[in-house]
Amino acid sequence: MTNIADVDAVVRCMISEAVYQEYDTLKTRYEVDAEAMAKAFSRASEWYIENKSLRRETATLKRQSAMLLQKVSAASDGDLSSLAELAEVATKEDDAVKEVHAHYEKEISKLMEDIKIGYPTFLDKNEMLISDSDYQGIGCLNVLLQV
Numbered sequence: 001m002t003n004i005a006d007v008d009a010v011v012r013c014m015i016s017e018a019v020y021q022e023y024d025t026l027k028t029r030y031e032v033d034a035e036a037m038a039k040a041f042s043r044a045s046e047w048y049i050e051n052k053s054l055r056r057e058t059a060t061l062k063r064q065s066a067m068l069l070q071k072v073s074a075a076s077d078g079d080l081s082s083l084a085e086l087a088e089v090a091t092k093e094d095d096a097v098k099e100v101h102a103h104y105e106k107e108i109s110k111l112m113e114d115i116k117i118g119y120p121t122f123l124d125k126n127e128m129l130i131s132d133s134d135y136q137g138i139g140c141l142n143v144l145l146q147v
Contacts, residue, residue, distance in 0.1 A: 043111070050104065057097055064090055 068086055 061093060061097065
């Protein structure tokens with residue numbers, strides 16, 4: 001009877017180890033996913049704030065443009081020189097907004113590249129973790145069958 005008790009203890013030990021390893025694998029996967037999600041939400045919040053700021057700037061530029069159009073339509077020949085100065089200021093502000101926009105487009109494309117590069121690696125690591133735990137589970141079954 002001690003032989004059956006020993007086999008039972010070995011089986012419980014192997015099952016416990018397999019369960020623990022699977023738990024550890026799932027915990028690691030959860031932590032990686034949670035960290036990635038936190039970073040994504042953080043970046044999305046930053047983009048939302050930046051987008052809101054750019055909308056305000058756009059609204060300001062539209063108002064300035066409307067004022068310039070009103071001045072042009074009501075201007076005499078003498079006022080055209082002051083309108084040219086206003087147009088230069090508006091052009092400079094427009095160029096600044098275009099530069100900010102280009103900067104964000106580059107940053108978005110860089111982040112997308114990072115995702116394309118990092119996500120397959122992440123999937124490969126998870127596959128390795130899963131396949132390792134599956135292999136260990138099969139090893140436990142083979143040991144059980146041999147006993």
